[in-house]
Amino acid sequence: MAQTDIERPAGTAEDWTIPQDWAAYTPQEHALWDKLFARQAQMLPDRVVAEFMNGLDVLRMTRPGIPDFDELSERLMNLTGWQVVAVPGLVPDRLFFDHLANRRFVAGRFLRTPDQIDYLSEPDIFHDVFGHVPLLANPAFADYMQAYGQGGLRADGLGAIDRLARLYWYTVEFGLLRQGDDLKLYGAGIVSSHGESIYALDDPSPNRLGFDLKRLMRTRYRIDDYQQSYFVIDSFEDLLRQTVETDFAPLYAELDGLPDLDTDTILPTDRVYTRGTQAYAKIKKEEEPQ
Numbered sequence: 001m002a003q004t005d006i007e008r009p010a011g012t013a014e015d016w017t018i019p020q021d022w023a024a025y026t027p028q029e030h031a032l033w034d035k036l037f038a039r040q041a042q043m044l045p046d047r048v049v050a051e052f053m054n055g056l057d058v059l060r061m062t063r064p065g066i067p068d069f070d071e072l073s074e075r076l077m078n079l080t081g082w083q084v085v086a087v088p089g090l091v092p093d094r095l096f097f098d099h100l101a102n103r104r105f106v107a108g109r110f111l112r113t114p115d116q117i118d119y120l121s122e123p124d125i126f127h128d129v130f131g132h133v134p135l136l137a138n139p140a141f142a143d144y145m146q147a148y149g150q151g152g153l154r155a156d157g158l159g160a161i162d163r164l165a166r167l168y169w170y171t172v173e174f175g176l177l178r179q180g181d182d183l184k185l186y187g188a189g190i191v192s193s194h195g196e197s198i199y200a201l202d203d204p205s206p207n208r209l210g211f212d213l214k215r216l217m218r219t220r221y222r223i224d225d226y227q228q229s230y231f232v233i234d235s236f237e238d239l240l241r242q243t244v245e246t247d248f249a250p251l252y253a254e255l256d257g258l259p260d261l262d263t264d265t266i267l268p269t270d271r272v273y274t275r276g277t278q279a280y281a282k283i284k285k286e287e288e289p290q
Contacts, residue, residue, distance in 0.1 A: 009088050016095055020069045020086040020109050029111050030065040036117065036126050039194055047201055048191055049177050049184045051141065051236070055134025066111065067129055076133070080142035084133060089122065094156050100149025105136060118195060131188030140236035145172070147243050160252040167213070169221045171239060176200065176208060176232045183208060183232060183273065199226050205280035206230055207264065210271025213242055214251060219261045228263040228281050232273055
């Protein structure tokens with residue numbers, strides 16, 4: 001939920017936080033949350049990493065209604081030292097990183113409308129809380145998110161935010177994880193989307209490639225539709241280790257001398273789980289107005 005060059009909305013604190021105002025949610029909004037929750041909770045158990053389902057349980061997110069951030073934060077704080085804070089929408093990059101570095105996850109407090117049940121362009125409370133928060137109960141992933149925030153503050157000083165954004169996109173938002181012989185979902189953008197929860201694992205269209213930090217940070221991504229490539233990590237512990245052990249400054253310098261890669265690219269050096277047909281992307285392109 002970060003963006004560059006936006007003005008702080010009236011009524012927000014210096015860190016752009018606002019009260020969640022949980023009591024203001026309507027019965028209709030709670031009912032819509034429950035509908036979204038039930039649909040995902042029914043389909044995800046065999047598809048998502050076990051750590052996600054455990055997070056839903058230990059944080060008591062299976063209870064009906066939109067979660068109260070104060071209650072959610074109290075449980076999170078006891079588990080991994082994180083808290084959830086409400087913001088009005090997108091926040092500036094550096095502030096976003098600062099919140100993460102201090103174990104504060106920023107979440108929008110608004111909920112999509114019934115006509116947006118399958119897609120909306122800006123992350124809402126269902127994406128932010130259902131999609132992201134359960135994994136913050138996992139110590140390794142919680143540490144990774146803090147390390148990412150700390151890395152973001154350094155990247156801001158090096159003019160490399162766009163590079164680091166790709167790491168967030170292909171892990172936190174749209175990452176897959178290998179568990180045994182199976183691939184599992186963990187990225188919030190997937191697990192909060194009914195359609196992409198199916199597409200990311202079952203559809204023959206996308207590439208599914210082994211995680212490689214430098215290669216990933218060269219790769220463009222799609223913000224308007226399902227991904228053409230997904231990157232597969234071996235574990236949250238390995239993701240954390242690679243993040244904290246990498247000196248990103250020389251990596252950014254090296255990347256500046258390399259061309260970006262298109263979203264559907266497969267390199268000879270890639271570890272390929274699935275060589276996608278890209279049929280979905282081709283169909284969507286043919287449907288675009290000429």
